[in-house]
Amino acid sequence: QKEVEQDPGPLSVPEGAIVSLNCTYSNSAFQYFMWYRQYSRKGPELLMYTYSSGNKEDGRFTAQVDKSSKYISLFIRDSQPSDSATYLCAMWKGGGNKLTFGTGTQLKVEL
């Protein structure tokens, strides 16, 4: 069993829809939870991170962590075609340097 599970998609939604992207994990030692966006043929770029449980909002993006369920989510409001990308979750225990990534979910926002 992988430490981090993420549905690969693809997920296709109409412009303006609310998108929900999710990851589950098995290691309760994870303390920091990140979301990266990766456009085709580019490297990943950090969208946002949260520490422990709770919500964090940044513009149209909201990250949510439920440590009791070992479940994290990224919500995108008013989705735009420019949001079409692969979204990777990543997790860190807070010590050492190693991140653990999900496999990524491919999102397509259609006009």
Added chain:
Amino acid sequence: DVKVTQSSRYLVKRTGEKVFLECVQDMDHENMFWYRQDPGLGLRLIYFSYDVKMKEKGDIPEGYSVSREKKERFSLILESASTNQTSMYLCASTRQGMATEAFFGQGTRLTVV
């Protein structure tokens, strides 16, 4: 505004060749990483370095080596390329203790024929 630069976007090499992938960062970060990214497998850590001349194996180091002679530069070496090393290779860097924000290069798509 380029922060992490990989020397090549696309490479085609023959089986058995020695391959060098170069990565340079301009943020004075202590930590540098090499990942490979394959469909359905996500990002897998090959090696990382937390200081000049220091290195640690990641999850899949077999068939690879690394070199870090200067703080800003981290090289990945495929000693004898094989077809199963065809992949997207990504370099990343972080500040020590700040793994929450990794900066990635644009990736090198390596094809071994």
